[in-house]
Amino acid sequence: MGYAVVDVETTGFAAGRSDRVVEVAVVRLDDSGRQTGEWCTLLNPGRDLGPQHVHRISAADVWDAPTFAQAAGSLARQLAGRVLVAHNLSFDARFLAAEFGRLGVDLALDGLCTMRLAARFLPGSKRSLQACCDAAGIVLDDAHSALHDARATGRLFAHYLRHGSLDGPTVPWPRLPGDDIGEVRRGHAVVVARTERVALRRGDPVVFTGQMTQPRDVWVSRAHDAGLVSQGYVTRSTRVLVAADPFTLSGKARRARAYRVPIVSEVDFESMVGALHR
DSSP states (O other), X not given: OOEEXXXXXXXXXXXXXXXOEEEEEEEEEOTTSOEEEEEEEEOOOSSOOSOHHHHOOOHHHHTTSOOHHHHHHHHHHHHTTSEEEETTXXXXXXXXXXXXXXXXXXXXXXXXXXXXXXXXXXXXOXXXXXXXXXXXXXXXXXXXXXXXXXXXXHHHHHHHHXXXXXXXXXXXXXXXXXXXXXXXXXXXXXXXXXXXXXXXXXXXXXXXXXXXXXXHHHHHHHHHHTTOEEESXXXXXXXXXXXXXXXXXXXXXXXXXXXXXXXXXXXXXXXXXXXXXX
8 A cells, every 4th residue: 555645835725716736746655654755846837836935936947847737647646546645634635636626537635644643643742844843853854845845744654653553545546648747846957038138218118027126116116217107917018027037927927928028037127227217
């Protein structure tokens, strides 16, 4: 049988609505809790990345990563025939069920939750993964990285197994296409964004997207001072879209690419504004 320890990083908390999985990891354990393998990939969610300050995944990181649909077969193969394990299982299961549901695969996911089991094996401990690892003497490196969190959860689960037996249900996973998709992990080489050189003129409409290094109203004010027109949305007449991350997958960026509107970084936009003052 064995166990499949899962962790996901997401764009937010609304699994059944607009939020998506951006990274998924599986650590495989045998019946005794010994690690027998691992699998992890970044995923291109087709939208903005949400709280990037939490998961530290940039749009450039997922630019050439598979979509969930492309990776679903590989993920299902990792989980098939094993008991699902996660820390705060309801969160991970909710997102996995929603992602598979978008592919027409209806799953009622169940398994073992190391957060809930802490009441039995770590009485008195707080319930976060970090707190449980501290109580069990387990090192958690690089929190909010799906693979590192799954590894730590696997070691925590193995700690539980040494103190008592644990049985859980297995989920019958369907065979899906693409079960040999390659993994795209953090730190892989990404293409370097090339910013088009755009000569701005006074009166040009510009749009901003993403959390800039300076407050949005500062950039809007600087654009107005340079004679530019700040818009709230991208149209065919928009001269440039200024993005905190030029690889952004936001709705504004998707529309800009459809309209062939150049997407530029803050640094390049600052240079373009400076040219207007010369």
